[in-house]
Amino acid sequence: MPLQLYDTMARAKRPFVPANPRRVTMYVCGPTVYNYSHIGNFRPVVVFDVLFRLLRRLYGDQAVIYAANVTDVDDKINAKAAEEGVPIEAVTDRYLAAYNGDAAALGALPPTAQPRATQTMDAIVAMIGRLVENSSAYPAEGHVLFNTQAFSDYGKLSGRPLDEMIAGARVEVAPYKQHPADFVLWKPSKPGEPVWESPWGPGRPGWHIECSAMIEQELGLPIDIHGGGIDLVFPHHENELAQGVCDGHGHSTYAQYWLHNGFLNTGEEKMSKSLGNVALAHDLLKQQPGEVIRWALLGAHYRQPLSWTDDALAQARNSLDHLYGVLGRARHIEAGGSGALLEDQLEPLLDDINTPAAMAALKKLATDLDAAVRKGAPNASALKQDLLALAEVMGFLQADPQVWFQGGADEGLAAKIDELIAARDAARVAKDWAEADRIRAELTALNVEVMDGPAGATWRIKEQA
């Protein structure tokens, strides 16, 4: 089965056909770096990481170019920098580093490129220049505005006819706009704010233009895949599309496939900073492995809303414990074989990145592998290969099982645990059950669980501190 992706523009799943299979391009809207991102902000990071991995598998590692931008020019950044009395770089560098660290902890591969607005300023100014030149944009009172009347398809992506939007608009229209839907490409900076030179006066770019400029600079138009959160469909992506098509590069298509992920919910509501119901990824990562959080994030199909609960995390932990347990029991099996099963196993992911179905396939493989190991069946090797290969496409199970279970223990603790287990073994050999149980209790107090097996006792840290 070929890869199928749900395209927001078509409102349907379509077979994925890249313009150039030797250079597959994907762009995903990234964060504005003015504070720590909440876990909902990382859903697209993880989802599109899976797609990135899948595309690399299908087209080759070198053939996929994935750009994820960083917005480092913004009112909220300015406010934060002013509040702290530091240059904006101090704020953006700090939170970008935290963001990238958190993304890595969640198992996301680094994108091929991570362009920043401040480093794309020439391309932004040049692009605005082209838009003004061909009357797709006009200067007014130190601003430059995009002329939505110049683009007949405006509203097509989000399914919003222009007139209806105006009728329903709840925002005051700036007096210098020719049309209420026109949006800012360039605006003057207020005193004390960062400033760049332009033919229309000193100022800074509007929100939407940076993405179009970065795409043109990093990837070239049209791109294959443009991704982001569902809330970006309007106005951000609608506006990007309008600019991108109108700037005269000669393509009527800006992105071949538009992919949008659904939200994380806290209770019934969207997790959002303004509602104050957020969980920071940075904090969550202190409490459990990134892989657990990643599992929870991929536990629902990416276009569905996902309820973020403690129980979801506990279940994710449970699932991964199970899988790593199987791998631990299969540690003496060397992965190998034809890998012929994998194409079948990949099917859920090829069907619009159906991660819950792929996770079920992972568990099925694990159960089969466990049985094969138990029976000493010859297909254990191929099953292990398939399990690890499918898991890799989803960014799971790449840790050593022993590290997974014991990773929370430092050397001193590990030595002490080994000592206690040896003592307990001695007691068990002597059938001194009271002593053995006493030692178990002592280990339990250390947050350690002992598991007696045919090859001796093994242990694991029960919960990460």
Add this chain to the structure above:
RNA sequence: GGCCUGAUGGCGGAGUGGUUACGCACCGGACUGCAAAUCCGUGCACCCGGGUUCGAUUCCCGGUCAGGCCUCCA
């Protein structure tokens, strides 16, 4: 007000025009000094009304409910 999603067992969550994945939880059993893990097995659902059909949870229409976007937003 306009536009757009979704509604599946106790919970999470796929999928399907006709035997309804999977996980967690629960219950029974095997195994186990204890415990964990594992294995076997039972039970449990497709929002409401109408239509199409031999047959609908699945397709169509209407309704109800929930959520999202229209303003910064993953």
